[in-house]
Structures are given as structure tokens and as C-alpha cells.
Amino acid sequence: MTKPVFSIQEAREADAYTINEVGIPSAVLMERAALAVANELQTNEAFDLSKTLVVAATGNNGGDGLAVARLLFVQGLDVTVLLLGNEAHATVETQRQLKICRHYRIPIVTTIADFAAFTTIVDGIFGVGLARPVEGAFAETIQAMNASPANIMAIDVPSGLQADTGEILGTAIQAATTVTMAARKLGFTAKSEPNTGHVIVADIGVYQPH
Numbered sequence: 574m575t576k577p578v579f580s581i582q583e584a585r586e587a588d589a590y591t592i593n594e595v596g597i598p599s600a601v602l603m604e605r606a607a608l609a610v611a612n613e614l615q616t617n618e619a620f621d622l623s624k625t626l627v628v629a630a631t632g633n634n635g636g637d638g639l640a641v642a643r644l645l646f647v648q649g650l651d652v653t654v655l656l657l658g659n660e661a662h663a664t665v666e667t668q669r670q671l672k673i674c675r676h677y678r679i680p681i682v683t684t685i686a687d688f689a690a691f692t693t694i695v696d697g698i699f700g701v702g703l704a705r706p707v708e709g710a711f712a713e714t715i716q717a718m719n720a721s722p723a724n725i726m727a728i729d730v731p732s733g734l735q736a737d738t739g740e741i742l743g744t745a746i747q748a749a750t751t752v753t754m755a756a757r758k759l760g761f762t763a764k765s766e767p768n769t770g771h772v773i774v775a776d777i778g779v780y781q782p783h
């Protein structure tokens with residue numbers, strides 16, 4: 574059982590408790606997170622999946638994104654992954670998802686010339702791990718995503734939004750929908766609605782320590 578709203582610390586503690594004490598493997602939580610996002614993309618008519626871009630960085634939020642890309646790709650959809658950051662620093666789970674994506678020969682690129690070519694963009698850049706203001710290529714990519722006519726689906730937290738305070742750290746994704754894992758985040762308030770869009774809470778089997 575979980576509280577309806579999590580701080581970043583509570584989200585991290587619940588993930589760790591579920592993985593280490595309950596015994597649900599991290600990859601299972603990631604798969605359930607990705608299934609929830611893919612399901613929302615495929616059932617919400619606002620998302621046109623004729624040409625989808627998944628933007629993934631190297632943390633576990635990016636791992637969620639890569640798993641979403643694979644779930645859509647195996648259904649025959651046109652999916653491209655934009656991989657941001659240094660792959661050598663990817664988390665174990667994200668490296669696992671990258672390996673699977675490569676097995677399926679999902680197109681993985683490191684730059685995109687025209688974000689307007691996509692009908693849907695999935696934001697798997699930063700989740701609750703956002704730790705400092707967004708700058709450089711990350712900021713430019715977020716701005717290009719926002720400028721695209723594509724509808725944006727944010728995974729867990731719109732990238733650039735501080736999940737405890739709702740503060741925009743430099744620049745932040747403006748999503749149509751955010752599928753957030755286990756519970757809403759403290760920073761999701763009326764003020765953050767231009768960034769979160771409609772918030773959907775996905776039950777991915779996370780338990781809070783008690």
C-alpha cells in the first residue's frame with residue numbers, strides 16, 4: 574500500500590523497499606512502468622502514434638523510456654529513440670534496456686534534425702533523479718521537444734521539474750500527459766499543470782516501508 578502523494582525521498586525508499594525487501598526485481602518494476610505508459614499512449618486518442626520519438630537519458634527514467642520504445646516497436650509501430658548523455662554512465666537497468674532495444678534493431682540516434690517530424694514524443698530524460706539545473710544539450714533538446722507540434726507524454730515527472738517543489742530547474746518539458754509511478758509527486762500542483770498536463774498514477778506494484 575502506498576500514500577497518495579510521494580516526496581522524492583519516499584519514492585526512492587518505496588522503490589528500494591520493494592526491490593530489496595519485498596523482492597520484486599527492479600526490471601519488473603521498470604517493465605510495469607513501461608507497460609503503463611505504453612497502455613496510456615495506445616488508449617488515449619490524443620496521442621497519434623504514427624511516428625513516435627522516445628527521448629531517453631541514461632538514468633532509470635531513460636530505462637523506462639527504452640522499454641516503452643520496445644513495447645511500441647514490437648507492435649509494428651514506427652519508433653525512434655534519441656539517446657542523450659554518456660552511455661558508459663548508464664544505470665544497470667538502462668544498459669539492459671539498451672541491449673534489448675539493439676536486439677530488436679530499434680533505431681537509436683544521438684541527434685534529431687527535425688522534432689516536428691514526429692507525432693508523439695515520449696519524455697524519458699529525467700524523473701525523480703533530477704539533481705541540478707538543466708543546461709546545454711539537455712536544455713536545447715527539451716526546448717526543441719516543447720516547440721514541436723507533437724504531443725508529449727512524460728514518464729514519471731516532466732523532465733526539468735523538481736518533483737518535490739514543482740520548481741522549473743532551468744527549463745522543463747510541457748507534457749500533455751504525465752504517467753507517474755506509484756503515487757503523485759509533491760511538486761505536482763496547479764502551478765505545475767502546464768508542465769505535467771493531465772496526471773495519471775500508475776500502480777506498478779511498489780510498496781511503502783511500514
Ligand SMILES: NC(=O)C1=CN([C@@H]2O[C@H](COP(=O)(O)OP(=O)(O)OC[C@H]3O[C@@H](n4cnc5c(N)ncnc54)[C@H](O)[C@@H]3O)[C@@H](O)[C@H]2O)[C@@H](O)CC1
Pocket residue numbers: 588589599600602603606630631632633634635637664698699700701702703704705706707708711728729730754
Ligand atoms: N527500479 C527503480 O528504482 C525504478 C525507477 N523508476 C524510474 O527511475 C526514475 C529514477 O531514476 P534515477 O534515479 O536513475 O534518476 P533519473 O533517471 O531521474 O535521472 C538521474 C540521472 O540524471 C543525471 N542528472 C540529474 N540532473 C541532471 C541535469 N540537470 N543535467 C544532466 N544530468 C542530470 C544524474 O546524474 C543521473 O545520471 C524514476 O523517476 C522512474 O522513472 C521506475 O522504473 C520504477 C522503478
Ligand SMILES: [K+]
Pocket residue numbers: 634696697698699700727728729730731732
Ligand atoms: K521524464
